[in-house]
Amino acid sequence: MKTWRIDGVPLALDEDVQLLSSLVAAILHIDGNHIDNLQIIRKSLDARRNRPPRFIYNLAFTREEDWSPPANLPAGVKISNVPAEPEPVAFSFSFPAGKQVVVVGCGPAGLFAALFLALHDCPVLLLELGGPVEERHGDVQSFWTRGILLPESNVYFGEGGAGTFSDGKLTSRVRNPYTVWVKKILVEMGAAPEILTDAKPHIGSDRLRKVLINLRKHLLSMGCQVRFHAKMTDLIIHNNHLEGIVVSGVEEIKSDQLVLAIGQSSEETYRLLADRGVELGSKAFAMGLRVEHPQEHINRIQYGRWMGNSALPPADYTLTARLPELNRAVPGTEVS
Ligand SMILES: Cc1cc2nc3c(=O)[nH]c(=O)nc-3n(C[C@H](O)[C@H](O)[C@H](O)COP(=O)(O)OP(=O)(O)OC[C@H]3O[C@@H](n4cnc5c(N)ncnc54)[C@H](O)[C@@H]3O)c2cc1C
Incomplete structure (x- = not known):
């Protein structure tokens, strides 16, 4: 066949x-x-x-x-007659046996780094400065309804990382062989199977929290240690060699294998890294801007008289600007 x-x-x-x-x-x-x-x-x-x-x-x-x-x-x-299945991802990875890897940050990058390492039999310690997603949910609600901001448990910090309280859009715009692997794991953890085939997949806010809880349980079952309210506050470096880290200002953890998956919001940690001589590179400047429209308004423009059909998802659109005087285009941003 x-x-x-x-x-x-x-x-x-x-x-x-x-x-x-x-x-x-x-x-x-x-x-x-x-x-x-x-x-x-x-x-x-x-x-x-x-x-x-x-x-x-x-x-x-x-x-x-x-x-x-x-x-x-x-x-x-x-x-x-192109094969239907994308090429399977070849996980070629070698690592010093038995060495513990400390992964800092429980956002998407840290969670998938931990899973990847655990799948390669590396003992993993995953640290997160904020709390588990169940606790974080309450803290974020308190902020939204009563304006109470907890510096270490909010929309940016805590299990799941920065996008946890979005609707979990999965459009990455990158061609990476791991994309399929990540989506399959998300489905195993409880995301809808449609994310594997939808052109604009999203997990959905409520489901995303359940997926995170299942992923945590899965990591624990694989022998990963996961610690919340555990902030990396210093690096232990001798003779230009990493020997470990300090957690919450008091506890020393010895390991020379560190994955920093701290996202873009932890300014304090970046200052610490710079102070300790870690080489940091800047990315091209990017500015985000949030525009809110009533969903009904976008639906009406996009779907016209078919708006309201239950088969149609909430409409979105892409905003793109071409700047001939600069000879460049501003990348399209999805808005919904
Ligand atoms: C409101 C909002 C909505 C978004 N919606 C989407 C979306 O729908 N789809 C999408 O693809 N992207 C979305 N994004 C962007 C997305 O969240 C980020 O691209 C993604 O979270 C980056 O993942 P990360 O793991 O690199 O970092 P982060 O998610 O930022 O995770 C870093 C983690 O490290 C922890 N941390 C930081 N410093 C320390 C330390 N010193 N010690 C211990 N822990 C530490 C933080 O608490 C955090 O949990 C959204 C972002 C925001 C803010």
């Missing part, structure tokens, strides 16, 4: 996903209305103006070796 890929198969909003098999069979003039091993690779929404929005599917399926696709395909539909 040979694997084929067909891109651009449209499905109306009210059509059931089960129809895909017979639709693909009809497009490819295959008898029997059935396609073997049909698998969704990607689902996106075509909401271009002045016509009904529709879903567009890229799919994979298998056929006998001697089958060949018809020459005439409907407009927008393409077929190729």
Whole structure:
């Protein structure tokens, strides 16, 4: 059997996903209305103006070796024999056996670094200055409703890191072979399987907290130690060699293997690193700006008279500016 890929198969909003098999069979003039091993690779929404929005599917399926696709395909539909599955990620990694790695920061970078190390049998100690997500949730609510700001438990700091109280959008705009691995882990931890195929995947705020709790339990079950309210406050360096770190100003932890996954908000920690002679490089300057619109307003502009159809997700849009005088474009920012 040979694997084929067909891109651009449209499905109306009210059509059931089960129809895909017979639709693909009809497009490819295959008898029997059935396609073997049909698998969704990607689902996106075509909401271009002045016509009904529709879903567009890229799919994979298998056929006998001697089958060949018809020459005439409907407009927008393409077929190729590219393998459906992305190349498996080769985890080539060697590490001094038995050495404990201290990972500082329990945001996405720290959590996945810890998991990656644990999968390679490294003993891991994961430290986070804030609290577990259950506790943090209450602290963030107190800030939003009563304005009580806890410096070490807020929207930036605590288990899950900076994006925990967003809706968990997963658009990274990078082509990285680990992307698929990360999404599969998120599904194993309780995210909806659709994040593997949706063109604009998101986890959802409530579900994201559960995913984080499951990921923590998973790390613990693999032998990782996870400590909250444990802030790295100093580095122990002798003769230009890292020997350990200080936690919460009092406790020394010996290890010369340190992963700093402290995000961008821990100004105090960056000052500490600079004071201790750690080489820091600056990134290109970027400025973020938040614009809020009523969701209904964006839905109306994007979906027009189809707004309100229960199959349609909340609409978003991309804001891009081209600056010919600077000969550059400002990267598009998704707004929703
Ligand atoms: C409001 C908001 C909404 C967002 N929404 C999205 C979104 O929908 N989708 C998306 O992709 N991105 C989103 N982002 C961006 C995303 O959160 C970041 O890109 C991501 O969190 C970076 O991950 P990180 O692990 O590098 O750092 P962080 O998430 O910042 O995690 C760093 C962790 O390190 C801890 N830490 C720092 N210093 C120390 C120390 N000295 N000792 C111990 N622990 C320490 C911090 O408490 C923190 O938990 C959002 C960001 C914000 C602020």
